[in-house]
Amino acid sequence: MSEAPSIERLSLNQITTESWNLEEAVQGCVRQEVPWISVWRHKIHEIGLKQSRKLIQDAGLQVSSVCRGGMFPAESASERKEKIEDNRRAIEEAAELGTDVLVLVCGPPSSRDIDSARKWVEEGIEELVPFAEKHGVKLGIEPLHPMYAADRSVISTLGQANTISENVNTSQVGVVVDVFHVWWDPELYKEIQRAGRNILGFHVSDWVVPMPDMFKGRGMMGDGIIELRRMRKAVEEAGYHGPIEVEIINQAIWDQPGDETLKQMKASYLEHV
Template identity: 45%
Template sequence: MNSPSLDRLCIHSITTKPWSLYEAVPRYAAVGVKGITVWRQALEGRDPRGAGAFIRDHGLSIVSLCRGGFFPALTPADRLKAIDENRRCIDEAAALGAPLIVLVCGAVPGQSLDESRRQITEGIAAVLPHAAAAGVKLAIEPLHPMYAADRSAVNTMAQARAMCTALNSPWVGIAVDVYHVWWDPDLEAEIKLAGRNGTLAAFHVCDWVFPFADMLNDRGLMGEGCIDIRTIRGWVEAAGFTGFNEVEIFSNRLWQTDQTDFLLRIKQAYLNCT
């Protein structure tokens, strides 16, 4: 299989966390990166319209805004707060010029996963009219089961597919992150189904290192771990996906390194291992 095209390389702003958005954008552009997914904290205190213009002026495509979600809660009042926050997220995405929001759907420790999934589906349904009116698509991202207690009750592609089927909207899809789904024995079949159903909305890459030092913030650069990223990319492309390959790495270890050098390592790993 051929190396991926640099024209499809996107980096999440969180990947180079020590840099502000206004530091990261020109540096990404200078090494040939073509897309960026903006994390909401990078926009805090900034005008999203101005940020969007700055990004486009540097020749980068805005791939998505990350993240919405966290719909489940123990009380109706808190669930309404989550819905309102997701509407604000949609407004930010529209102002920024992002066509997609990635949803980390949420979970409540001690609440049944079935109940959390019901609340997630209801929460997405509640904000869908707002998303459609804004022209912003919502991508459900299944998270690895180790996050099922508190970060997401959506842990497999099949569960995300069931939600897409229930919601039955062209404004809902699935974000495939290899870190979260590489272990799934049904992954190839589910990617094919997502392609057939038109719900394959985003593709994220990094690597799984073992042993890891932190459950959340010790992801690896592509090629450092055990994920067969290239094979999964092949499945995604065979299913008809033509969007960006998005590098999304949370790593205390890598954030402590020189970010200019790290950016060059990302580019090389992307070409060699993705």
């Protein structure tokens, strides 16, 4: 087994400490010596973009990504246009905070027509490329586990994400590998190699058995069955050596003190990732 990753790569994905506002999350990262943070847009909007940038810069943190853009499918052209405009705002927010990655959760079908939904996802991403390039922000397509296809994303496999990235055919578009969403895929390691240097992010948590909740069911690294270190080694061999985000959506973890969560995630990251 390869050695543990450097602590300098560790990033708090802000949803892991959902009970904290951005200021609390930033201060927690400073106290616990976590050098990176991934910021969620609803936390930015609570205090405003300029104040968000100031908090992060004054603390000396680096921003690994902004989450999230996407949510492209809609029945009407006018609705799809509104979604594109919201994604443009998300790109501007990412650029202002100094990150070059906007994570895309691509969106559910707006009817039973899942094929059209997938087409609208690709068209939406393609339309955003010139704006993203102008702002120096890359679009990271994050496939979600198939159980979320009806309510969060019609892009369910790394293979689908790779195909969209290849079809759009620009270095502004890549993929995000989240272990919780892709660990089960028999084509996973082939698709990681296929993605290569188009991997824009690597997110870790664990799949616990039994899962306590379909949405808030992610576990701390080492508490479940995912081959975390094997997957980390695979993305590194493919060319990704950037920050590693701990992204855990779990009510029990949200309910505990945030500093305790950060201590746990540091220890689990070093032992299991």
